[in-house]
Amino acid sequence: MGGKQDISRRQFLNYALTGVGGFMAASALMPMVRFALDPVLKPTGNQKMVQVVSVDELTKEPKRFDFKIHQVDAWHKSEESRSAWVYKHGDEIIALSPICKHLGCTVNWNNDPKNPNKFFCPCHYGLYEKDGTNVPGTPPLAPLDRYEHKVKDGFLYLGKAKPRGEG
Numbered sequence: 001m002g003g004k005q006d007i008s009r010r011q012f013l014n015y016a017l018t019g020v021g022g023f024m025a026a027s028a029l030m031p032m033v034r035f036a037l038d039p040v041l042k043p044t045g046n047q048k049m050v051q052v053v054s055v056d057e058l059t060k061e062p063k064r065f066d067f068k069i070h071q072v073d074a075w076h077k078s079e080e081s082r083s084a085w086v087y088k089h090g091d092e093i094i095a096l097s098p099i100c101k102h103l104g105c106t107v108n109w110n111n112d113p114k115n116p117n118k119f120f121c122p123c124h125y126g127l128y129e130k131d132g133t134n135v136p137g138t139p140p141l142a143p144l145d146r147y148e149h150k151v152k153d154g155f156l157y158l159g160k161a162k163p164r165g166e167g
Contacts, residue, residue: 049150049157052084055093056154062087062109062119062130064098067158084147084158085109085119089131095147096132097161100124102139119144132164 007015052067062085071080083106085096096119098106105123112120112127118135119128127135132144148159 049148049159051155052158053086053156054154055151055156058086058088058093058156060088062094062096064109082158082161084161085144086156087130093149093151093156094131095149095156095158097145097147099145099161100126100140101134101142101144102126107144 048070050067050069053065057063064083064085066081066083068079068081071078083098085098085107087094098108100107100121100123102121102124105121105126107119107121107126107128109119110117112118112122115127117130119130119132120126121128121140124139126140127138128140128144129135132146134140134143143164145161145163147161150157150159
């Protein structure tokens with residue numbers, strides 16, 4: 001007897017119905033899967049610059065300024081609070097993120113008596129210089145992120161905080 005194997009009518013119907021049923025199920029599920037994943041797969045737009053403070057309020061000493069950004073995460077729109085340590089260095093404005101690069105705690109300026117004129121993270125005793133550079137021998141392995149910024153009509157606008165070295 002040759003290698004040809006006949007399939008019964010019952011097996012054929014079973015294969016055909018399974019195939020048609022699978023096709024129909026996939027057709028019904030595809031729009032739901034696309035609806036669920038589409039917002040997640042869309043590229044996120046650049047964060048808009050947000051007005052934070054009048055440039056006249058900036059000094060050589062870092063000051064903390066709080067502001068809100070409008071955020072869209074897939075299906076959810078919200079306002080999120082942010083903070084920045086901002087100061088003038090000559091004609092340049094420096095805007096630093098207060099988020100420690102070690103484990104994400106919040107740094108404060110000049111609040112550790114043992115380390116004056118430095119940013120200090122109380123969680124694990126991290127230290128940063130005034131320009132946000134991490135002090136060697138302390139937990140942070142990278143400098144504080146810097147905010148994109150611009151000045152328009154006498155006001156400072158901040159955008160996204162970026163790690164040093166990003167363009």
